[in-house]
Amino acid sequence: MIPSQSNSFSGSVITLYFFLLGSLVLRTLASSRLHYCRHDQRDALLEFKHEFPVSESKPSPSLSSWNKTSDCCFWEGVTCDDESGEVVSLDLSYVLLNNSLKPTSGLFKLQQLQNLTLSDCHLYGEVTSSLGNLSRLTHLDLSSNQLTGEVLASVSKLNQLRDLLLSENSFSGNIPTSFTNLTKLSSLDISSNQFTLENFSFILPNLTSLSSLNVASNHFKSTLPSDMSGLHNLKYFDVRENSFVGTFPTSLFTIPSLQIVYLEGNQFMGPIKFGNISSSSRLWDLNLADNKFDGPIPEYISEIHSLIVLDLSHNNLVGPIPTSISKLVNLQHLSLSNNTLEGEVPGCLWGLMTVTLSHNSFNSFGKSSSGALDGESMQELDLGSNSLGGPFPHWICKQRFLKYLDLSNNLFNGSIPPCLKNSTYWLKGLVLRNNSFSGFLPDVFVNASMLLSLDVSYNRLEGKLPKSLINCTGMELLNVGSNIIKDTFPSWLVSLPSLRVLILRSNAFYGSLYYDHISFGFQHLRLIDISQNGFSGTLSPLYFSNWREMVTSVLEENGSNIGTEDWYMGEKGPEFSHSNSMTMIYKGVETDFLRIPYFFRAIDFSGNRFFGNIPESVGLLKELRLLNLSGNSFTSNIPQSLANLTNLETLDLSRNQLSGHIPRDLGSLSFLSTMNFSHNLLEGPVPLGTQFQSQHCSTFMDNLRLYGLEKICGKAHAPSSTPLESEEFSEPEEQVINWIAAAIAYGPGVFCGLVIGHIFFTAHKHEWFMEKFHRNKRRVVTTSAR
Template identity: 40%
Template sequence: MMTRSHCYCFYGIFTIYLSLLIHTLASATLNLCQQDQRDALLEFRDEFVIDEFDPSPWNKSSDCCLWKHVRCDDKNGQVISLDLHDIFLNSSLKINSSLFKLQYLRHLNLSSCNLQGKIPSSLGNLSHLTVVDLSFNELVGEISASIENLNHLRYFSVEYNHLTEMIPSSLGNLSCLTFLDLSSNELVGEIPTSIGYLKNLRELHLGGNHFIGEIPSSLGNLSRLLELELWHNHLVGEVPPSIGNLNELRVMQLYQNTLSGNIPILLANLTKLSDISLYYNSFSSTLPSNMSGFHNLEYFLVSENSLHGPFPKSLFSNPLLQLVDLEGNHFTGPIEFANTSSSSSELQYLGLSRNGFDGPIPESISQYFNLRELDLSYNNFTGSLPRSISKLASLTDLKLTNNKLKGEVPSFFWRFPTLILSHNLFSSFENSSQETLIQMLDLSSNSFQGPFPQWICKLKRLSLLDLSNNLFNGSIPPCLRNSIVSLTELNLSNNSFSGTVPQIFGNATKLESLDVSHNQLHGNFPKSLINCTSLQFVNMESNKIKDKFPSWLGSLPFLHVLILKSNEFYGSLYHRHMTMGFQSLRIIDVSHNDFTGTLPPHYFSTWREMSIFTEGAYMANLLRYYSSDLLNYRSMEMVNKGVDTSSNPTSQQRKESSESEEHMFSWVAAAIAYGPGVFCGMVIGHIFFTSRIREWFTEKFGPRKFRVTVGGR
């Protein structure tokens, strides 16, 4: 029998349950989106071919407030958010798009949707918008002035589009705006002064456009600004002093402009900065004498300016510092670091190249134990290498080229994956018994001597090896085949290596450049090079190689340059069975050898690359690998270097030539170069041109494009 107390308990529970049920039903009713809102969304969907998400939940029978990518107001069921980012719409927004029927929309994210066309002026009708993200699309045209109607707008991003024209000055009326990103477009004109009216702005991103003129001083009014990015424009003049009033600024990226002025004044009050990026400008002052107050500073990048003065020692007392780049300036004097345990322990990159620093590399550099890249190249550093560098356990990239460093290279250097020591006065190195991780080793232009270092044969990951311009002698060891598997560049030129070139190229399928010129090598040309299917450049100039012309090299698909000058090659250059070879060849020099015979006119007809490349790209690509000696072949610039006929046959000798010779070059030791789409001609030795051959070249390469230089290069 149920007691009265039990009845009261049951009644109470039932009352609570009924209340919750009524509340749930009421909430569900309120959350049902409005009919016009659902219809507008369905019509908007049908404007595009959308494959990136399942459209099945988007139908008339379901609550649009529960649809994916849609959010509604909890009180009245109006659509307030539409987020379709990363869904390819692959079309343009029409001016009468159903999107603009969503009058209560607050949040619109159509980033990375492959939207095309212009930003429709109808966007300005959605007056409740607070967030508009149209970034990473293919939008063109101007930023519609109707944006000024979005009085509640806080976030506006159109970065990475193709917008042109000028920024509408009415953008300055958006007083609620806290985030503005117009970067990486093609906007032009001056930055409007009205941007300085956006008193609530926290981030301003205008980089990667074509803005001109000076930075407006009104930007100094943006007292809440945290990030200022004006990089990669055409801004000129001094940075206005008002920028120094932005006391809350954390990021200042003004790089790649033509700005000038005084950096100490600019930075005096901006001590909260974490990122100072001023590189590629025309600043010409000194740095502040005391930079120890930038406690949040992580990136200090001022390379490629005209800054001068001593090494900024105080800069390195900031404990969060990670990247410092002072390259390409006019700093002078010795470098030294404060000996403090907290000093810049986070430092990962230090670039000091192309300045006038001198003196020894200080032992105190070892305190930056997180350092990964150190570039001290192109300075006047002297003395020996400090042993304390061995403490830099994280270092992977060390560049010391073009200094006056001397002595022995310590064995611990061999653990660095990238080691560039070229153009110094080093004379010896310690061998290492440990396995090394070296991938790029450049010891060129030093005073190293003796036989080829056998320990190099143990380097299994080597991609670049340059020992050129030293005093090495003896033979090239066969064990080098162990390292050559991963090599892309091998340069042993300008030494005193002797003996034959060993047959070590059987597995050198990655090799792109081989230079053993200016040595004392003899014997046959290495036939194992036929396996080097990536080979682009071969230089064996000034040796004693004695062999027939390696016509089989013509099968290498990427061979651009073949220099066999000043050897003892002999026989004919022409082989009748080699009809489709050297299709990528651009320069060939076989002068100063013992070649004989004749060349039929059709011999060069398959050398197709010589008629399709462009001059700029062509020389830039060659100089990526090759020495400046190739600049001697600049007849490819179509400069008429004159014709030296002193060695040519006389008119009487020409008359005596047989009819068959009118179809041939009679030649001895020809050096031939092709330029961009023309036969430029560098022919050294005795050349005989008949009228028939001249007509053939004119037909092949066009009138007034034919150039011949007879004699030296």
């Protein structure tokens, strides 16, 4: 009996197994069969594909699978409903569509679409109102395109939307009242557009499902609602870079779910009051920068225990940093710069990762616990532009992971300690300018290969430049200006592959810039200021021939036609975002550049003892904006090659011993607005260009044989001289600069050949040479001989 029952039971189990297996296979086949794309959906997608200029021979990789021979539910970016076969999701992000959305587009035939993602597709033009017909949409992403027009009226019809992402376009228009229909909206990002709004209060309280709100960088001019406590799901709140007004939005901070708040770049005012904020708050990133908040930093900010990032910079805050800030045990990043804070800097801050306290009135350091000085945490410390004094803070030497240190514009004195070597391995920026540091610049840069910027200008440093700087292979800026350093020109810096800015001005440097055994110039240098030193000697005609960064424009360098007027040197992105700064003579005035424009190219050799000819090769530097050779002893003619400097804005050749004519072609330099030729031995007519005729009389003073100054100086002040015959005024041959360019291109062998050729012609073909070059013989011979 028992064996029989056992066999029966086993048979039943086997039967049940095959029954279930068969059912599963049939269900899978049925499901697969239902999954086939409907023909009308396929045709609508193909119609949509053909609306864009995609070559059939080279289709977009993401659309290559879109063809009639395959099931559209398996096309890339397409998702279908398992049962109906209708398209419910279309994600073509980063596919280069390069066109606009037409009102009759096949896209709008996909009536069951729930997800439409066309971000970063190079779409442009206005979005048609047909978008409002896709009534089942729950997710719409058109971000990062070039779309225009008033899109929100159409979007307001999509009352099933949970995510609306329209950022980084050029949409405009006011937010309509119908926008309040989007009650299911959870994520709203319309940042970086041109939307306007004058009353946020009638919209925001109705969007009670919001968890993320980003309206940054628009044209909103409104107050925030007085009561936002109803937004009980809100986690992210970003209204940066608008024109919001009113007092601190206290009710916002009563929302328990809130984690991130960005109010930066508006016109909020009054004291900072957090209201009934709970100690259980989840807020970890708070940015109130660049507003008009005033009064002290509230003591009860310490109640927000979850804070990791706090930015109160660029406001009107006063008083000391509250001692209660030590209770913010999770705080890592603190920025209080550009306020009117004063008193002691709490020692508890040295355990943070980034501390920015610049442009305040702090005058001392508080005591710190041993844990705050363990050297494991701090990466950025900016104490610039305060009233801090005394010797260099030695505790900084314990910060082994520092990336940026700024002690500039304070009252520090004494020597820069050798122990700073301990903090240079990761260092990218070291700014000690405008203090009273004295002694030698220590030899601490052996391991500083990541250092991008070193600025110790406006101190009392002496001695020589430390040779360990040769290890700073990433260095872009070196500024030791306005000290009392006595050294020869650091030609060994030519080996630094990234050096862009070299400033040695107002020191006691001496000697020649040029030695026969050293190659010409700096290939990557964009700006050099060695003015007000004791440099001397002549410059080779080819001295500037290898300064390639001043020959190539930024656009050519990057292979792009994107404008660079807003680019600044030293801005490297999230890891190092500190701009370089400098002081130099610009358009005759000592100018502080808080940021150095990326396109700026400048040479200032003024106030030295150079003599001989100005190198013809300077005419190769077509991107040069500023050239100052004043206060030297240069002789002979002004090089005609200067007329090649089509971007030149300021030219100062004053206080030399230059003779001959001012090259007529300089009058065609349309950007040349500031010039100075005074105190030379120049003669002949002043060029007739508008830039010359609009100069002040002092530009040409003390050149007794110049004429044509009646319009500039008035007849009573114009020097009297007899105009030379017109044939006396012959421009130097363009072949001079062409010869230099050829020499650069074909190398030393051709150069030697030209020298030998010169000797041959000088000895045997003197009459031909004179006929060919007329009155330029002296300059051509001099150029060749060197």
